[in-house]
Amino acid sequence: MIKAVFFDLYNTLAGFRPSRFEIQSRALKDFGITPTNKGILKGYALADKFMASQKSIMPLENLSKHESDHFFAKYESLILEGDDIKIPIEQCAKIWNTITKIPYQMTLYDDVLPVLTELKNLHLRLGMISNMGTPGITLSKEMGLNKIIDLSITSQDAGFTKPDIRIFQFALNQLNLQASDAVFIGDQIESDIIGAENAGLITVLIDRDENHPNFSRCTRITTLKKLTAELPLYL
Numbered sequence: 001m002i003k004a005v006f007f008d009l010y011n012t013l014a015g016f017r018p019s020r021f022e023i024q025s026r027a028l029k030d031f032g033i034t035p036t037n038k039g040i041l042k043g044y045a046l047a048d049k050f051m052a053s054q055k056s057i058m059p060l061e062n063l064s065k066h067e068s069d070h071f072f073a074k075y076e077s078l079i080l081e082g083d084d085i086k087i088p089i090e091q092c093a094k095i096w097n098t099i100t101k102i103p104y105q106m107t108l109y110d111d112v113l114p115v116l117t118e119l120k121n122l123h124l125r126l127g128m129i130s131n132m133g134t135p136g137i138t139l140s141k142e143m144g145l146n147k148i149i150d151l152s153i154t155s156q157d158a159g160f161t162k163p164d165i166r167i168f169q170f171a172l173n174q175l176n177l178q179a180s181d182a183v184f185i186g187d188q189i190e191s192d193i194i195g196a197e198n199a200g201l202i203t204v205l206i207d208r209d210e211n212h213p214n215f216s217r218c219t220r221i222t223t224l225k226k227l228t229a230e231l232p233l234y235l
Helices: 020-029 037-057 065-081 089-099 112-121 136-142 165-174 189-198 224-233
Strands: 004-007 014-017 105-108 125-130 151-154 182-186 202-206 219-221
Touching (some): 020 037, 125 136, 165 189, 219 224
Parallel strands (some): 202 219
């Protein structure tokens, strides 16, 4: 019987406004490139996997400027690769530099607060586990989640990044829970799903962009609204 539900943040509880596709479109227009929404979303799946792999080796904030510039040039190239756009890595670096100058904010998806409220009414503990380099308490306040979730843990708080099982264990310990007491919902297969599985948690993949239609390793949902239909299986 589960006692708690933990969530990833980016692309699980919150996304960018303007959207990632809109941001890419604005930047690419300056280079005479017209992307497609489907292709860019596919590319972000590739790029985010690359980012998760890098974070498991070394946090991005620990990279030198040269290493960071190279990383994000490669990150942008993978985004474009998803849309079958192949250009020199030097041009990818210029595009990413343009993207960094476009203002954006991270906002909660429309389905988040209603679902969290419903889970809270089921007397479940709620938490967030993120690889963001910001203290969890600050992040939860910025996102307007501090009054509804019980715990917000980031890699800065725990000293470890997903998929390292120790960040999950750190969060569980804060609420005096066993791994079998909790479900973790995230959008990244390696850092979220495999990481949480290795820590012993029940996992649910949220695939908002529908990049993994054939995924069967664990329960897959495309919106949080579908989560409440799945949770009774574990209650």
